[in-house]
Amino acid sequence: MGLGQSSSIALVGLQGYQVAIESHLTSALPNFTIVGLPDASLNEARDRVRAAIATTGFDFPARKVTINLAPASLPKSGPSFDVAIALAVLDSAGVLPNRVDAATVFLGELGLDGRVHEVLGVLPAVAAARATGFKRAVVPVGNRREAELIGDIEVIGIEHLAQAAALCGAEVPVPQLMSRSGARTTPGSTLPAASGDMREVLGQQTAKFALELAAAGGHNVFMVGPPGTGKTMLASRLPTILPELTSSEALEVASIHSVGGLFDPAGGLSTTPPFESPHHTATGAAIIGGGSGRVKPGAISRAHRGVLFLDEAPEFSARVLQTLRQPLESGAVAISRASGTATFPARFQLVAAANPCPCGNAHGDGRNCVCTALHKRRYMQRLSGPLMDRIDIQIQVLQLVPGAASTRESESSAVIRARVQAARAAAAHRLRDTGWNTNREVPGSWIRGVLGSHNPCLTFVNKAVEKGTLTMRGADRVLRVAWTLADLSGRTTPTVDDVHQALTMRVLSGVSL
CATH class of the missing domain: 3.40.50.300 (P-loop containing nucleotide triphosphate hydrolases)
Structure with a gap:
């Protein structure tokens, strides 16, 4: 049996709450389950995390993997938990030389190639992490400038899951990231602005x-x-x-x-x-x-x-x-x-x-x-x-x-x-x-x-x-x-x-x- 843990932030409106992400491995038929009131987009993290771990160079555990998002009574939504879930799985599998830092919060959506994509709500999430007592926030590199506006908390921007694993002591090469034409944009319209005099x-x-x-x-x-x-x-x-x-x-x-x-x-x-x-x-x-x-x-x-x-x-x-x-x-x-x-x-x-x-x-x-x-x-x-x-x-x-x-x-x-x-x-x-x-x-x-x-x-x-x-x-x-x-x-x-x-x-x- 293996047990791993990492931390992330769940947003309900503008209020952020600490979420402890626990990963448990058992010797049973291979399966990947997420519990703790996840919505549909968060449940889909199973496929994103599995593919991202494999393309990063790690072997996904051939056992039953159970992810618990605590507190279980708090509703959780969105893909911003992907990086934290992946690290919890790797921690429970024993492939990270160092345990995931309990003073660090992880935010980010994973692509199938292990790339870390931007997410919504980083600003209030990092503000909640600072208020909760976290010393460090690991966010997508595209959200780093946004997170740095909070102050009084160390912000680390990552582009790939391998970089997050390296923060935990893993010696894994970071794939050469090919530049993509055009910046990734989040859903929404351009914010209207007042003008004139x-x-x-x-x-x-x-x-x-x-x-x-x-x-x-x-x-x-x-x-x-x-x-x-x-x-x-x-x-x-x-x-x-x-x-x-x-x-x-x-x-x-x-x-x-x-x-x-x-x-x-x-x-x-x-x-x-x-x-x-x-x-x-x-x-x-x-x-x-x-x-x-x-x-x-x-x-x-x-x-x-x-x-x-x-x-x-x-x-x-x-x-x-x-x-x-x-x-x-x-x-x-x-x-x-x-x-x-x-x-x-x-x-x-x-x-x-x-x-x-x-x-x-x-x-x-x-x-x-x-x-x-x-x-x-x-x-x-x-x-x-x-x-x-x-x-x-x-x-x-x-x-x-x-x-x-x-x-x-x-x-x-x-x-x-x-x-x-x-x-x-x-x-x-x-x-x-x-x-x-x-x-x-x-x-x-x-x-x-x-x-x-x-x-x-x-x-x-x-x-x-x-x-x-x-x-x-x-x-x-x-x-x-x-x-x-x-x-x-x-x-x-x-x-x-x-x-x-x-x-x-x-x-x-x-x-x-």
Whole structure:
């Protein structure tokens, strides 16, 4: 009998867990079994590992091989366990002069020729290994730069199983690796990026101020206006006025993109807030996350700490739009499967845009509009009341008058971002002992407690609730926006004028929702 062991990391969402891989050989009919809740892709490791060991120059044990992935109750998926399984098998067969180092974690997918391929999720996996206490991480050479971003853990990149065996003292030649044309890429699309500058947006001062307000307080925005008024242009430039990500936030965002196969280690950790703009035909799994096997993050998680832009929002499926309600409140999304639940962070700023009607011409005198009143009502009613109640700022983007936009020079994103950073600094100072960072996160009970029950601002908001203009949730959001207005103006507390302005920026006039 022989017993071997190695270590790897299993990811459930962004959370990494240590997995002890045990290999046991017995004198029985040759067989290769993997136990410990492996998924289909992990079960297929039997054939990959067998072929890789043989082509590396070792004899695969002609006995019954049982691989146990402990803890057995933890679901495990993906091919990143291949290298660790192969080393455990070789260790149990007694062909490694040195035992596999218990302080080393192994990640990598094996090809049939023994080549080690890149895998997804190396960044959060290595971060989990460091937190668990591992001193060294052996990863595919293509993932080495990504793993090195973690720091405080030695990273070794390998291209072939023979190199991993050599780390355990085996004297086995490393095959000459033939270069392959084109780089191996992981599944996924190119990560969208924000571009441009606010200076390029002509006119639309009200909309620009609304986005500045949203950036200062982390608020959600809904814009209604005819085609060609600059709604998409404005939304794509919101990240350019947001504060840069901190190092911990940048690592968190990069970890999400690593799991989704969208992270480019060549650029290092980006401090620019992400920008996601899914098409209106996107499914619920594409927006929220999901998939078979390892659950992948959706657009709302890829937009974490950044902006999720829904262009033509009423054209999205009503079911998809309703799934946004819970993440908008909690800042996270839990995706449940039969094998377990994966949780991804999703604290994004929602920017939604819509035309005033399906044809887009219901503006001005509306003479060119071909939509009936029923069509207009159905179009806007796809955005349900509970969803709209979670959007703090709702504005109309009007058609520009020719020549009017050139009468005033537009401010650059850098100038606006400076004011946003000052407002956020004021909010962070006020909330320094609470655990919250932006006004969007502050509960209404805290605001009411600080203002006091007899504050004129609360009296004004309570009257709006009594008239049915606001819900209680909406009242709390108006108070949050009012405090952001005060932060932008350099005041320590909001005034009644701030509350009134916040209310006018929340109620769309002339648009039936």
